[in-house]
Amino acid sequence: MECHPIPQRKDWYICSRKPIICPHCGEKKVRKAVLGYPTEEDFMNENIYLVGCLPDFPVERNWGCRNCDAAFFKDNKFNRGRLDMVAHRDKDGRLRLGYPDEITPESITPNEIPF
Numbered sequence: 482m483e484c485h486p487i488p489q490r491k492d493w494y495i496c497s498r499k500p501i502i503c504p505h506c507g508e509k510k511v512r513k514a515v516l517g518y519p520t521e522e523d524f525m526n527e528n529i530y531l532v533g534c535l536p537d538f539p540v541e542r543n544w545g546c547r548n549c550d551a552a553f554f555k556d557n558k559f560n561r562g563r564l565d566m567v568a569h570r571d572k573d574g575r576l577r578l579g580y581p582d583e584i585t586p587e588s589i590t591p592n593e594i595p596f
């Protein structure tokens with residue numbers, strides 16, 4: 482399993498799969514993240530991590546540590562693109578967040594800053 486801290490936050494990690502032991506606090510409390518107002522059943526469920534109603538920005542975590550609130554993101558192009566705040570233009574010229582499926586000269590030289 483690969484799990485690396487990301488530069489944006491010291492308690493955020495990008496991982497090939499869900500870590501069993503939290504690299505931030507050492508507890509075995511990493512769970513699947515559930516966003517939004519929880520049902521009573523979810524609230525009592527120790528097998529999930531409740532994100533709450535404020536989503537992570539710029540992309541929601543896949544897993545969270547119930548002990549220290551460290552965030553874990555699955556290592557894929559979507560999450561990496563969002564975390565790196567990359568934007569590109571698709572073949573129709575529309576601005577998209579994340580890394581493009583294919584790297585072309587147009588897609589990696591955006592001519593405006595979207596934020």
Ligand SMILES: [Zn+2]
Pocket residue numbers: 503504505506507508510546547548549550551
């Ligand atoms: Zn932890």
